[in-house]
Amino acid sequence: MKKIISFILCVALVFASLTFTACGNRSEILKVYNVGEYMDESVISGFSSWYKEQTGKTVSVEYKTYSTNEDMYTEIYKKHADYDIVCGSDYIISRMIKNKLLSPIDRELIYGEEGEEGIITPRILQYVNDYENYNTDPEYSAQTRYSIPYMWGTFGIMYRKDMAKELDWQNLTWDSLFKKGSYSGKRYMKNSVRDAFASAAIVANAQALSEASNGFTNYNDEYYALLSKTINDTSSQNMSKVKSTLKEQKKYLFAYESDDGKDDMITDSPSAYMGLFWSCDAGYAMDDSTDLYYGVPKEGANVWVDGFVIPKYAGNKTCAQWFLKYLCTYDVAYLNRDYAGCSSPIQEVSDDTENVMRTAWEYVKNGTEYDTESEEAEDIEYYVDYFSGTDEDFGDMYIDMLFPSDEVLARCAVMKDSPAKACVEMAKMWISVKAGA
Numbered sequence: 001m002k003k004i005i006s007f008i009l010c011v012a013l014v015f016a017s018l019t020f021t022a023c024g025n026r027s028e029i030l031k032v033y034n035v036g037e038y039m040d041e042s043v044i045s046g047f048s049s050w051y052k053e054q055t056g057k058t059v060s061v062e063y064k065t066y067s068t069n070e071d072m073y074t075e076i077y078k079k080h081a082d083y084d085i086v087c088g089s090d091y092i093i094s095r096m097i098k099n100k101l102l103s104p105i106d107r108e109l110i111y112g113e114e115g116e117e118g119i120i121t122p123r124i125l126q127y128v129n130d131y132e133n134y135n136t137d138p139e140y141s142a143q144t145r146y147s148i149p150y151m152w153g154t155f156g157i158m159y160r161k162d163m164a165k166e167l168d169w170q171n172l173t174w175d176s177l178f179k180k181g182s183y184s185g186k187r188y189m190k191n192s193v194r195d196a197f198a199s200a201a202i203v204a205n206a207q208a209l210s211e212a213s214n215g216f217t218n219y220n221d222e223y224y225a226l227l228s229k230t231i232n233d234t235s236s237q238n239m240s241k242v243k244s245t246l247k248e249q250k251k252y253l254f255a256y257e258s259d260d261g262k263d264d265m266i267t268d269s270p271s272a273y274m275g276l277f278w279s280c281d282a283g284y285a286m287d288d289s290t291d292l293y294y295g296v297p298k299e300g301a302n303v304w305v306d307g308f309v310i311p312k313y314a315g316n317k318t319c320a321q322w323f324l325k326y327l328c329t330y331d332v333a334y335l336n337r338d339y340a341g342c343s344s345p346i347q348e349v350s351d352d353t354e355n356v357m358r359t360a361w362e363y364v365k366n367g368t369e370y371d372t373e374s375e376e377a378e379d380i381e382y383y384v385d386y387f388s389g390t391d392e393d394f395g396d397m398y399i400d401m402l403f404p405s406d407e408v409l410a411r412c413a414v415m416k417d418s419p420a421k422a423c424v425e426m427a428k429m430w431i432s433v434k435a436g437a
Contacts, residue, residue, distance in 0.1 A: 026315045028058050030323060033072060033083040035306075036065040038151075040339035043332050051322055059319050076101055080313045084320040090131035090305045091194065093147050094417040097132060103310040103317055104144040110325045116145070119328060123409055124149050124345040127305050130228075130414045147307035148324050151280070151342035154303050154404060154412055155195055156296040158282045159274035160265060161391065167274065169295030169397045174203045177276060178245060184252040188265075188275025191256035193430040197242055198231040198302050198415055199276055200249070204241035205230045206299050216298045219410035227300045228413040234422035239429060246433045256434060265292060278304065279401050280342040286398065287341070290390045294401045296408050303412035305345070343402050352376075354403045360384045361395035 030047070044063055051059050064083075066072045069092040075081040077099065088096065096102050111119050120128070128149050157177055159167050166182055177187055178200070190196060202209065209230065210216055213223040230238075254272040255261075262281050264270050266289040277285075282294040308327065310320045326332055330348055337344040337353060344350050356376050360383030362368040370380050387395045400408065418426065 027319070028060065029062060030059050030085070030316055030319045031062045031064075031083045031314075032085045032323070033064050033066060033075070033081075034085075034087045036067065038065075038087065038306075038340055040335040043327075043335055043339075046332075047323060047326055050326055051319065054322065057319075059316075076311050076313065081311075082313055082315045083311055084314040084316045085308055085323050086311055087150060087306060087308050088147075090127070090307070091415050091417045093307055093309055094131045096309065096311075097146055098417060101312055102146045103312050103314065104146055105148060105310060105324060106321045107145055109321050110148060110328055112325075119347060120149060120345050121347045121350055123406075124152055124305060127152070127303060127414050128307070131305065131416055147309045148328065149305050149307045149345035150327065151337070151340055152303065152305045152345055153279035153342050153402075154296050154301055154408070155190075155199070155276060155278050156282075156294055156301050157274055158262070158265070158277040158285065158292055158294045160270060160291050161293045162291045163270070164273040167293070169293045169393075169400075172295040172297045174199060174206070174297045174299050177274065178203045178249045178252075180252060183273050185254055186271075186273045187253050188255060188257045188261040188272045188277075189249065189253050190261075190276045191258045193426055194415055195276060195278075195302070196246060196430065196433075197426055200242045200245040201230050201233065201238060202227070202297075202299050202301070204238070204245045209299055213411075216411075219407065223300075224410065224413060227411065230300075231302060231413055232416050232418070234418045234426060239422075239425060243429050243433060246430075247436075250433060250436070265289070280340065282401060283341045283398075290386075290394055293394075293397050295397070296404065296412065298411070300411045300413070302415050303409065305414065350403065354399065356380055357383050357395070357399050357402070361387055361399065364388055364390075364395065365392070 032044070044061055047061055048059055051057065066075070069089050072086060072088060073092055073095065076083070076086065076096065093102075107116055116125065128147065132146060157167070157172050157174075161167070164183055164186075167176060175181070176183070177189070209223060209226060212226045213219055257264075257275065261272065261275050262277060262285040265272065265275070266285050277294065279294060282292065286292050286294075308324055310317055310324075314320055327336070328346060330346070333344050333346040333349045334353070337349055344353070356379045359368075359370050359376070360380045363370055363380070363384055364387040371377060404412070
């Protein structure tokens with residue numbers, strides 16, 4: 001679980017595996033386009049030999065990264081870029097399906113005899129069906145599949161427990177981030193139009209969501225359907241409510257942040273004590289500060305799923321299918337989960353990782369013994385060291401963040417793609433809010 005590869009070795013591995021050539025047999029080159037710092041370098045370097053063992057064929061990997069989903073989408077949609085494998089978030093994959101930019105994946109090859117249902121966590125498979133189904137057939141789950149889930153998580157509120165002492169990770173409310181009250185001027189807001197829209201839409205429609213869930217005590221099907229509709233409703237009426245909610249929130253913020261907020265919050269004197277963050281960013285920040293806590297507000301939130309797809313302009317689709325299979329193998333998925341600090345959709349990897357963390361936490365809390373000769377001993381020891389000296393509920397919070405309970409996931413819905421006109425209006429609204437207009 002620990003990232004033990006040194007920087008120098010990482011660089012050596014990457015450059016040993018990447019080939020940036022303008023010519024050559026295209027069937028012997030695999031072009032991967034991924035978000036920065038989102039895949040273990042040894043995974044990239046190891047594919048060529050694994051592929052050779054599986055198929056007897058030779059391939060080299062060209063690996064490039066991008067900053068935002070929109071940057072990636074532009075490369076594929078407008079420039080018809082020749083990438084074989086591309087990583088994207090749920091809503092952007094939905095958009096790519098709608099605009100017929102993807103090639104179907106070979107589920108039989110990728111998942112083998114166990115099948116998709118035997119490898120992917122059922123709840124995550126439900127979310128994949130949700131975002132892939134958005135612009136297609138209602139019976140989509142039984143039809144063609146265009147993506148494999150890679151990582152997933154939630155968004156919620158991260159806060160400094162030692163400074164925002166009124167907050168409780170198990171009983172958070174969006175009001176603490178959006179409305180007048182404690183910690184005014186000490187709040188961050190994610191500088192992301194889609195995340196801002198979704199969270200503000202929940203606040204603006206909190207009364208209806210409360211009524212559907214009996215005061216946020218029964219997260220039933222009616223509530224989930226309303227939550228999903230709420231965070232994806234781009235009607236002029238909802239857009240207006242969201243804008244008013246965001247304008248009110250702006251009065252109480254320290255700043256909008258893109259990626260620097262989590263770095264500030266680990267310092268001894270942070271500019272803000274709380275903010276909207278993705279669970280993966282919260283986990284990243286907690287590596288440096290166990291004063292940080294994270295929770296999903298009771299009104300509801302977003303669950304995000306990032307997946308890999310094969311663009312229709314790919315020049316080596318056959319090898320791309322094998323790379324997807326490679327990503328779903330246990331060892332590779334385990335390495336990538338640890339490297340990215342997110343949650344893996346591969347059920348076996350998720351179960352084993354959670355077991356390691358729970359064993360370590362039980363040892364720290366109760367002194368429970370564990371097998372020091374087991375294969376997991378080194379990983380357990382790592383988390384024993386990490387959890388030692390933290391507050392009595394830190395481990396419970398940390399594990400719940402990475403492995404949300406069914407009760408937490410019952411109040412999380414997937415953001416989906418919006419119509420082109422609505423995306424423009426949303427962008428205009430966001431610019432207006434930040435400008436104070």
